[in-house]
Amino acid sequence: MLMTHAGHTPRIDPTAWIAPNAVICGDVTIGPNCRVMYGAQIIAEGSSIQIGQQCIVLENAVLRSTHSHPLRIGDHCMVGPGTHLVGCTVEDQVFIATGAAVFHGAHLEQGCEIRIHAVVHIKTRVPANEHVPIGWVAVGDPAHILPASAHEQIWRHQHPLNFPLTVYGIDRSEADMIKITARMADLLNSHSDDQPA
Numbered sequence: 001m002l003m004t005h006a007g008h009t010p011r012i013d014p015t016a017w018i019a020p021n022a023v024i025c026g027d028v029t030i031g032p033n034c035r036v037m038y039g040a041q042i043i044a045e046g047s048s049i050q051i052g053q054q055c056i057v058l059e060n061a062v063l064r065s066t067h068s069h070p071l072r073i074g075d076h077c078m079v080g081p082g083t084h085l086v087g088c089t090v091e092d093q094v095f096i097a098t099g100a101a102v103f104h105g106a107h108l109e110q111g112c113e114i115r116i117h118a119v120v121h122i123k124t125r126v127p128a129n130e131h132v133p134i135g136w137v138a139v140g141d142p143a144h145i146l147p148a149s150a151h152e153q154i155w156r157h158q159h160p161l162n163f164p165l166t167v168y169g170i171d172r173s174e175a176d177m178i179k180i181t182a183r184m185a186d187l188l189n190s191h192s193d194d195q196p197a
Contacts, residue, residue, distance in 0.1 A: 002197035005044065006190060009197045013053075022057075025194065027065075031055070031075070044071075045190065052092070055079070062086075067187070068169075069104045080116075088120070091128075100132075104166050107141075114138075119148075121158055122166045 002010050002018075005026035016034040018024060024036070026044030031053040036042065039060040042049055046067030052075035057063065059081045065071040069087020073079070077090055080098040088106040090096070095113045102108065102120040109128040114120060118132040121139040130145075132138045138145050139157040146153050164175035168183050 003194045004197045005194045006046070008044065008048075010042075025191075037061075045187065047071075047087075049073075052077070058083075066104065066167075074110070097134075121154075121161065122163055123161050 001023050003023065003025040008027035010024040010028040012018060012024070012030045013032045015032045016030050018036045019038040019040065021038055022036045022040040024042045027048040028042050028044050029050045030036065031051055033054040034051055036057045037059045040057045042063045044065045047065045047070040049063060049065045049071040051073045054075060055073055055077045057079045061079045061081065061083045063071055064086040066087050071085060071087055073090040074092035076092055077094045079085065079096050080100065082099045083096050084101040087104040088102045088108065090108045091110040093111050094108050096102065097114060097116045099117040100114045102114065103122045105123040106120045107125045108114065108120065109126060111129040112126045113131040115132060115134045117135045119137045120126060120132060121137065123141060124138050124143050125141040126132060126138055126143045132145055136145055136147050137154050139154055144157050162172050164180065165171045168175065168180050170179050170183060
């Protein structure tokens with residue numbers, strides 16, 4: 001399903017194939033020979049999403065941009081089933097496995113691999129040809145790659161990145177769930193006027 005959002009209609013190369021129950025919404029460009037499989041959601045909110053050539057987006061992946069974080073995916077990339085990518089940059093020939101999450105401002109350099117259920121935190125840069133192991137966490141620039149059990153180490157690198165400010169526009173010192181959900185409700189209300197393209 002193609003949806004127009006905030007005056008933007010998706011642009012899809014005629015050689016790409018989009019599953020009939022995938023949703024492509026807003027300022028989205030999908031390049032030649034891409035495949036977007038069943039249940040995938042590609043939602044541009046406030047900034048664009050660009051997907052290069054011959055990229056594969058598998059079942060139930062969620063790709064989003066936000067007002068301050070566009071999403072860019074280069075050429076010949078694979079986005080695995082059930083992954084979550086938001087407002088990040090993915091260079092060419094990157095493999096992102098099932099259930100991985102890559103957050104706002106992250107940068108995956110060419111040829112890197114983000115393995116099953118791995119997490120790449122906000123503002124994190126994974127160098128070219130590096131990999132984040134199954135279930136591990138990458139945080140920082142350049143990335144520190146740590147097992148999920150190393151919470152204290154992860155937090156030392158993550159805390160100064162100020163997740164609430166980067167993601168919701170509310171400084172950590174002022175963030176609470178009342179302010180966060182109010183901000184998200186306002187932002188997501190922009191979809192109330194969406195129309196089938």
